[in-house]
Amino acid sequence: MTTESNNSVQFTPDRLAKAQEIIARYPEGKQKSALLPLLHLLQEQEGWTSTEGMDYIARMLNIQPIEVYEVATFYTMYHIKPVGKHVIEYCRTGPCCLMGGEEVYAHLKQRLGIDTGQTTVDGRFTLKEVECLAACGMGPVFQIREKYYMNLTNERVDEIIDELSK
Amino acid sequence: MATKILTEHINVPGIETFDVYRKQGGYTAVEKAFKTMTPEEVVEEVKKSGVRGRGGAGFPMGMKWSFLAKPEGVPRYLVCNADESEPGTFKDHYLMKTIPHLLIEGMIISSYALGANKSFIYVRGELMYVIHILEKAIAEAKAKGFLGKNILGTGYDLELVVQPGGGAYICGEETALLESLEGKRGNPRNKPPFPAVKGLYQCPTVVNNVESIATTSWIVNHGGEAYAAIGIGRSTGTKLISASGHINKPGVYEIELGVPVEDFIYADEWCGGIRPGHKLKAVVAGGSSVPILPANLILNLANGEKRLMTYESLSDGGFQTGTMLGSGGFIVMDETSCIVRNTWNFARFYHHESCGQCSPCREGTGWMEKVLHRIEYGHGHRQDIDLLVDVAKKIEGNTICPLGDAAAWPVASAIRHFRDEFEWHITNPQEATQPGAVYRGEMALV
Numbered sequence: 001m002t003t004e005s006n007n008s009v010q011f012t013p014d015r016l017a018k019a020q021e022i023i024a025r026y027p028e029g030k031q032k033s034a035l036l037p038l039l040h041l042l043q044e045q046e047g048w049t050s051t052e053g054m055d056y057i058a059r060m061l062n063i064q065p066i067e068v069y070e071v072a073t074f075y076t077m078y079h080i081k082p083v084g085k086h087v088i089e090y091c092r093t094g095p096c097c098l099m100g101g102e103e104v105y106a107h108l109k110q111r112l113g114i115d116t117g118q119t120t121v122d123g124r125f126t127l128k129e130v131e132c133l134a135a136c137g138m139g140p141v142f143q144i145r146e147k148y149y150m151n152l153t154n155e156r157v158d159e160i161i162d163e164l165s166k
Numbered sequence: 167m168a169t170k171i172l173t174e175h176i177n178v179p180g181i182e183t184f185d186v187y188r189k190q191g192g193y194t195a196v197e198k199a200f201k202t203m204t205p206e207e208v209v210e211e212v213k214k215s216g217v218r219g220r221g222g223a224g225f226p227m228g229m230k231w232s233f234l235a236k237p238e239g240v241p242r243y244l245v246c247n248a249d250e251s252e253p254g255t256f257k258d259h260y261l262m263k264t265i266p267h268l269l270i271e272g273m274i275i276s277s278y279a280l281g282a283n284k285s286f287i288y289v290r291g292e293l294m295y296v297i298h299i300l301e302k303a304i305a306e307a308k309a310k311g312f313l314g315k316n317i318l319g320t321g322y323d324l325e326l327v328v329q330p331g332g333g334a335y336i337c338g339e340e341t342a343l344l345e346s347l348e349g350k351r352g353n354p355r356n357k358p359p360f361p362a363v364k365g366l367y368q369c370p371t372v373v374n375n376v377e378s379i380a381t382t383s384w385i386v387n388h389g390g391e392a393y394a395a396i397g398i399g400r401s402t403g404t405k406l407i408s409a410s411g412h413i414n415k416p417g418v419y420e421i422e423l424g425v426p427v428e429d430f431i432y433a434d435e436w437c438g439g440i441r442p443g444h445k446l447k448a449v450v451a452g453g454s455s456v457p458i459l460p461a462n463l464i465l466n467l468a469n470g471e472k473r474l475m476t477y478e479s480l481s482d483g484g485f486q487t488g489t490m491l492g493s494g495g496f497i498v499m500d501e502t503s504c505i506v507r508n509t510w511n512f513a514r515f516y517h518h519e520s521c522g523q524c525s526p527c528r529e530g531t532g533w534m535e536k537v538l539h540r541i542e543y544g545h546g547h548r549q550d551i552d553l554l555v556d557v558a559k560k561i562e563g564n565t566i567c568p569l570g571d572a573a574a575w576p577v578a579s580a581i582r583h584f585r586d587e588f589e590w591h592i593t594n595p596q597e598a599t600q601p602g603a604v605y606r607g608e609m610a611l612v
């Protein structure tokens with residue numbers, strides 16, 4: 001999660017092998033299809049999606065950097081600005097709200113002392129609002145990286161934040 | 167006992183593994199299809215089953231398959247739509263994470279039927295953990311000879327690729343999905359040409375929902391006629407319903423199409439009734455895009471007969487008194503729910519998710535969000551209700567893809583059935599903006 005020294009953004013050796021595997025799975029000449037998966041792979045490694053990272057992927061796929069930028073900015077999952085260690089992606093859509101999602105979100109914001117889109121001063125948490133995460137029967141819901149946290153209550157939120165603050 | 171086609175073995179411990187799935191009869195449909203049926207015969211059974219696309223539009227799957235163009239020397243593709251982003255819908259998520267081999271087996275059968283040698287499962291990127299589960303299942307199936315080169319010695323080759331999305335509801339729309347799969351922004355394409363003629367990489371392509379594809383093993387094993395014998399009329403087979411909101415037992419339920427809505431809401435087998443001490447106010451029966459109905463109209467048709475969980479019964483009465491089965495995202499609201507707030511929430515969702523290509527959708531969704539926001543926050547004007555109706559009308563039918571309609575219907579239907587509640591917000595802003603304030607006027611709760 002460094003913001004400097006990004007000129008040297010590149011995949012770690014095992015991720016590079018994975019990237020090559022991904023590129024090889026599309027038909028000849030259709031390697032651009034690897035763009036979204038490669039952006040995920042790099043963000044998983046770096047924590048966010050920097051311009052240097054996007055340029056690196058453009059070179060890898062032999063496409064123009066603009067083709068990467070326009071994709072990275074279209075989709076909501078790519079963090080094109082630096083983020084905290086844990087990005088909390090909180091579902092704000094109707095069915096979760098019926099289950100008290102807005103009240104729990106207010107508590108979460110208060111607990112972290114930040115608003116949507118902000119990062120805590122210690123750089124530990126970033127808060128994002130997202131749309132329905134396909135877990136509406138277990139709402140309220142948020143996601144941190146690949147993990148879903150469901151049936152949230154104020155108490156449960158406190159436990160999770162305590163755990164991640166250790 | 168109601169027939170379970172998709173979820174019969176879902177609670178068997180270890181069902182996510184190849185071995186346990188196989189012990190429960192898994193992959194016998196692949197063996198049967200490959201050894202005893204031609205691809206055309208598989209298509210024929212799917213046609214006979216009458217199964218309709220489970221992604222929302224309900225188009226007959228066998229018919230879609232038979233439209234696939236088959237020019238010589240051009241590859242054909244099957245793409246599974248696992249983007250599942252329609253608010254209220256979480257069945258594909260559940261199915262893939264608990265019984266991934268059911269989808270993999272269905273993908274093998276469907277690919278064989280269509281003559282595809284490389285098929286894709288496009289999963290919304292947020293479900294990365296599910297992608298890992300599917301990739302593991304694919305590796306297992308491949309190790310057992312059900313994927314890869316020369317499957318079961320038939321000479322048929324198949325590779326499955328699991329592709330992540332990047333977070334965009336619009337990529338559930340099939341042509342946007344194909345754009346995304348090609349590594350581009352998810353802008354829906356103009357149709358025609360339809361994907362059946364020019365789809366992925368400009369080649370003939372079939373796009374089907376997870377649940378649709380997952381039915382094919384059962385159809386091959388038992389025959390299309392047996393499938394068609396379940397359900398009512400043109401609503402054949404079973405459907406996964408994602409039940410959420412103010413019910414005692416939220417979750418995913420596999421129902422035989424034809425169950426009365428009332429039973430689905432109140433019986434212990436399904437939703438188990440409205441949470442204690444509360445009453446039913448409204449239901450959004452098929453995902454956020456379909457019209458909302460008040461309690462009396464979701465339970466009964468305009469003529470007083472019971473409404474059933476079928477495509478036809480849910481849409482009975484058109485948009486005046488009916489709705490749609492859609493994706494089966496069944497959102498239940500009790501009397502504590504504010505219809506204005508929920509409508510604003512959905513409008514904001516569609517505005518956020520509009521790809522912005524067509525102005526009626528881009529501008530219209532923005533307008534609706536803004537006007538609903540001011541009504542909800544106590545700054546509404548008398549004319550705002552008619553303005554909303556007018557904007558919704560201008561969007562409907564005037565856009566490249568159906569997201570525009572999907573944005574217009576929830577607003578138009580909420581006003582149609584809950585107009586008093588909107589008016590109350592406008593005429594009593596002080597009261598309506600109190601924390602937790604909900605309209606308690608004249609309305610039928612059940």
Ligand SMILES: Cc1cc2nc3c(=O)[nH]c(=O)nc-3n(C[C@H](O)[C@H](O)[C@H](O)COP(=O)(O)O)c2cc1C
Pocket residue numbers: 218219220221222223224225227247248249250251252335336337338339340341373374375376378379567568569572
């Ligand atoms: C805005 C929009 C979002 C959609 N989202 C999904 C989705 O998440 N999953 C899905 O299967 N179909 C979705 N659809 C429907 C698809 O365009 C397509 O009809 C479907 O995948 C076809 O599969 P089926 O016939 O098996 O249902 C969506 C359509 C629209 C207009």
Ligand code: SF4
Pocket residue numbers: 336353354519520521522523524525527528565566567568569570
């Ligand atoms: S209707 Fe909306 S989402 Fe669909 S193509 Fe037009 S602008 Fe994009």
Ligand code: FES
Pocket residue numbers: 091092093094095096097131132133134135136139141253254255
């Ligand atoms: S509304 Fe929150 S997961 Fe669907």
